[in-house]
Amino acid sequence: MNCTEVEEREILERYLLDRLTEPEREEFEKHYFECGTCFAQVQTGLALQTELRRQPAMPVRARGASLLRTWVWAPAFAAIVILLTAGIWWYSARNRQPLQQVAAPPPKVSPNVPVKVQSPSTTPSLEELARVEPPPYSAVVLRGAEDESHEAFHKAMQYYVKEDYAHAIPGVRAAVEASPQTASFSFYLGACYLLTGQTDLAIISFRKTVSLGDSAYSESAHFYLAKAYLGNKDVARAQDELQRTVQFHGSLEAPAAEILRQLRN
Amino acid sequence: MSLPSATSAGELRNLAERIRQGDASAETELVHEFSHRIFVMGVVRTHDREAARELVQDVLMAVIGALRNGQLQDADKLAAFVHGTARNLINNQLRAQSQAPALDPLPEDLAQACSAEQLEDAERVGLVHQALERLGQQDRKILWMTLVQGHKPGEIAAALGLSAEVVRTRKTRAVKKVADLIRKKLSRT
Numbered sequence: 001m002n003c004t005e006v007e008e009r010e011i012l013e014r015y016l017l018d019r020l021t022e023p024e025r026e027e028f029e030k031h032y033f034e035c036g037t038c039f040a041q042v043q044t045g046l047a048l049q050t051e052l053r054r055q056p057a058m059p060v061r062a063r064g065a066s067l068l069r070t071w072v073w074a075p076a077f078a079a080i081v082i083l084l085t086a087g088i089w090w091y092s093a094r095n096r097q098p099l100q101q102v103a104a105p106p107p108k109v110s111p112n113v114p115v116k117v118q119s120p121s122t123t124p125s126l127e128e129l130a131r132v133e134p135p136p137y138s139a140v141v142l143r144g145a146e147d148e149s150h151e152a153f154h155k156a157m158q159y160y161v162k163e164d165y166a167h168a169i170p171g172v173r174a175a176v177e178a179s180p181q182t183a184s185f186s187f188y189l190g191a192c193y194l195l196t197g198q199t200d201l202a203i204i205s206f207r208k209t210v211s212l213g214d215s216a217y218s219e220s221a222h223f224y225l226a227k228a229y230l231g232n233k234d235v236a237r238a239q240d241e242l243q244r245t246v247q248f249h250g251s252l253e254a255p256a257a258e259i260l261r262q263l264r265n
Numbered sequence: 266m267s268l269p270s271a272t273s274a275g276e277l278r279n280l281a282e283r284i285r286q287g288d289a290s291a292e293t294e295l296v297h298e299f300s301h302r303i304f305v306m307g308v309v310r311t312h313d314r315e316a317a318r319e320l321v322q323d324v325l326m327a328v329i330g331a332l333r334n335g336q337l338q339d340a341d342k343l344a345a346f347v348h349g350t351a352r353n354l355i356n357n358q359l360r361a362q363s364q365a366p367a368l369d370p371l372p373e374d375l376a377q378a379c380s381a382e383q384l385e386d387a388e389r390v391g392l393v394h395q396a397l398e399r400l401g402q403q404d405r406k407i408l409w410m411t412l413v414q415g416h417k418p419g420e421i422a423a424a425l426g427l428s429a430e431v432v433r434t435r436k437t438r439a440v441k442k443v444a445d446l447i448r449k450k451l452s453r454t
Contacts, residue, residue: 007437012440013411013412013436015309016309016412017412017415018309019415026352029306029348029352030344030345030348032302033299033302033344033345033347033348034344039301039302039305040444040447040448041440041444042305043301043305043389044389044393044440044443044444044447045412045440046305046308046309047389047390047392047393047447048393048397048408048412048440048443049412049413050390050393051390051393051394051397052397052405052408052409052412052413053413055397055409127423159312163414164413165415166415167312170312170359174359196415197415197416197417197420
């Protein structure tokens with residue numbers, strides 16, 4: 001690895017966010033153990049990350065907001081398009097009339113037949129449909145002493161609550177390794193992966209949650225599995241998971257059905 | 266506080282040899298050269314600053330012990346040897362925190378050279394705070410969305426109404442601006 005590669009492949013950011021593969025991480029660390037310039041960048045990046053985490057969250061207009069704005073303006077935009085199209089149709093029909101009289105008899109057009117106007121596309125993109133809100137989490141404190149896996153999980157989920165999903169991953173992953181049959185661990189590991197853009201890993205974790213059988217997390221696992229598939233643009237599998245979500249008739253039935261409807265449009 | 270050194274391969278080779286021959290000042294140089302790197306690596310891998318501080322001492326003690334005993338076969342690979350030792354100890358700690366064998370602490374003078382204050386780079390964080398204030402609101406948002414929220418340039422671009430290329434350029438420029446300011450300030454001290 002060299003300094004140019006570090007910049008081009010956004011290695012520094014991915015390193016600080018724990019998103020490098022093990023061989024990549026190893027290679028980058030070996031590089032900065034010998035390269036003063038890159039190590040200065042790592043130090044600065046880490047200090048920046050630390051400082052930015054201390055600062056209050058910055059308001060950023062989410063894509064959902066811009067989508068909302070699109071929806072708000074959509075009727076007005078559609079009305080303008082309808083008026084323009086109707087105007088063009090009327091004008092061209094009027095200009096064509098003499099020619100039509102010579103060439104052929106005018107077609108019988110019922111005045112009641114609505115003019116078909118291509119409305120502007122308001123169907124959200126796959127990327128927008130793949131957007132996720134973090135699954136809610138509140139720590140459940142069990143009576144008696146907790147085992148190590150639960151302790152690790154609760155500790156890691158403190159990062160999750162602070163929306164620091166990348167840092168939650170190692171602890172939640174450790175909890176999954178220690179207790180592979182606990183559905184909540186697998187589910188939130190999937191959620192962390194999904195929220196950090198690691199959709200393939202998210203799919204593995206959600207599928208595992210589903211495979212653990214009927215649990216409080218089954219419905220959510222199917223729903224977020226669908227979101228992960230949408231993120232991978234695998235619409236067929238996403239639709240399948242959304243249909244399974246609907247079959248639970250739970251709290252995610254309505255949003256799953258709505259996404260299915262939008263996918264069919 | 267020291268700037269990250271850019272010790273040449275020849276100097277590192279020499280350092281390993283001097284430690285093998287019992288040169289105490291070479292051990293201090295080794296601590297200066299690698300303690301920050303081990304600390305940063307520990308923080309990134311464990312997400313625990315306290316654990317990372319302890320790791321620095323453990324790693325340096327293990328490395329110095331090995332060098333004193335002439336266990337480093339190829340003196341050209343000192344940096345890789347330190348990195349490998351750090352990785353192994355971090356992995357051991359992550360696997361079994363309580364079962365990791367306790368190593369002897371560093372001697373007082375060497376421990377001073379990698380004190381918590383030095384490793385934490387409080388001055389650097391303070392300078393970062395100043396540098397962030399000098400950046401424009403949008404550049405700060407780009408950095409925040411990248412380093413805290415973990416968004417990719419394309420996602421940030423969509424949220425801020427910019428192109429992904431502009432986001433990449435502004436992010437790189439902002440990090441360099443902060444790094445430059447830190448370098449200038451630290452080189453004056």
